[in-house]
Every structure is written in C-alpha cells, then in structure tokens.
Amino acid sequence: MKKVLIAIDYHPISEEVVNAGYDLAKKMGAEVCLIHVLADVAYYGMQYQPFLGYEGYNETAIDLNVASEMREVAEDYLDKAAAHLNDEKVGKHLAEGDTARAILDYAEKWPADLIVMGTHSHSFLEKLFVGTVAAQVLEKTKIPVYMVPVKK
Template sequence: MKKVLIGMDYNPSSEQVARKGYELAKKLGAEVCLIHVLADVSYYGVNYPTFMGYEGYNEMQVDLNVISELREVAKDFIKTAARHLNDDSVITHMAEGPTSTAILDYAKKWNADMIVMGTHSHSVLEKVLMGTTASRVLEKTEIPVYMVPIKKD
C-alpha cells in the first residue's frame, strides 16, 4: 500500500475518518490524499461547529447561487483539514459531481491503493431511497476500502 485516499464530507465526523485513515496510512508507510467532493450544495448551508480547525462555514453565509465562491470555500475546507493533520506531505483534491463516482474516478487517476471512508448512520428509508456513498463505492471499487463506522451519539 503506497497511496491512501481519504474521503472527507462536510460533517464533523470527518475528523474521526481523517484521523483513522491517516493513522492507517502512516502505519503502512503510505502517501495520503484527502478528497472532498462538491456534490450536494445543501451540505454547505448547514451550520456545524468548528472541527479540524476550520471555522469558515460558521462565520459567513455562502451564496449558494455563486458556484465559483462555493468551489473556493470547499477548497479552503479540504486544505484546512489537511493542515490540521500537521503533516506537510498530506495532499488534497477537490472534485465535483456524484460523490461515489468522483471518489472512484480520482482513486483510479491518482493510483490509490486504498480508499478510506466513513459510514454514517442513515435511516433505513434513506438507504432504500438513495443508498449511501459508501455502499456505491463498495459496489464499484476495484481496490480495498477501509470503512470507519460513525455512530450518532
């Protein structure tokens, strides 16, 4: 394992996913890339508390009609998250499109050996109606996926 791609969504649980993925990558001696996919703009309207050192979404109102501004905010989020790991070798990638497709496409382009993702506790109805990003990635991946379980407290 030489390259580990860690999926980060805009949710405080991503800090746990990033840390677990980063720890695994370091034990394997692998390069790390954090990926964030700009897919559903509704996530960016949620007012979460500060996590991984990033306060940007709390202190400003993002104009969801201005996609270029949203891209810059998303890039700032993923770069700030990477800096929070205190390792200058961690790289980042911001993609756009359907989340699972974007993750799989970049994993292939970057030649990732493993994908790390969190699994959120979605309701049964949500899973039936739209599935989950994790299950879509697992369905179509050609490389190992390390799942970090995230439970709501």
C-alpha cells in the first residue's frame, strides 16, 4: 500500500479518523492525502423568491460570493487538518458534489490503495431512508476501505 486517502468532514470525530488513518499510513510507509467534499456548492448560495408566503426555490439566483466563501472555509479546514499532522508531505483535495461519489472518483484518479473513513452514529431511520456515506462507499468501491468506528 503506497497511497492512503483519508476522508474528513466537519464532524469532531474527523480528528480521530485522521489520526488513525495517518498512523496506519506511516506504518506502511504510504503517502497520505486528506479529502473533504462539499455538497453542491450552488445550494449554499441560493436566493429564494417568495410565493404563496413561502420562500421558494429559484435555480437561477445563485449567490456566487456565498459559494466562494464556502470553498474558502473548506480549503482552510483542509489546510488546518493537514497542519495538525505536522507533515508537509500530506496532500489535500477539495471535491464538490455527492460525497460518496466524489470520494470514489478521486480515490480512483489519485490512485489510492486504501480509503480511510469514520463511521458516525446515525439513527436507524436516517440510515434506512438516507443511508450513510460510508455505506455508499463500501457498496461501490473497488478499493479497500479502513473504517474507523467512532461513537459519540
């Protein structure tokens, strides 16, 4: 194993995931890259037009400043997460879109030998109706996945 991709989000458990993934990568002498995925950034900056007293969806009114700010915040987060490891060789990748798909796409493109992810404690209904990113990655990956079980 030469390349380890560690997926992180804004949840505090990401620190445990990063530490576990980095320790594993170092034991294998592998290169490390942190990946963070923003959902479709356009949605962060949507402006809504009221109709029937409801703030409705207007797909043409995207506030590009908000989307740009969201990218800057995410890039800063990745920079700080990488700095936490105190290893200037750690790579960073910011992706946008569906989280599971973006992780899988970048893992193949980079190409990663291992994906490291954390497991959040989701409710039964949330898992049933939405699924989890970890479950989606596990279902579709061709690359081994190292799951870091983290409970609240």
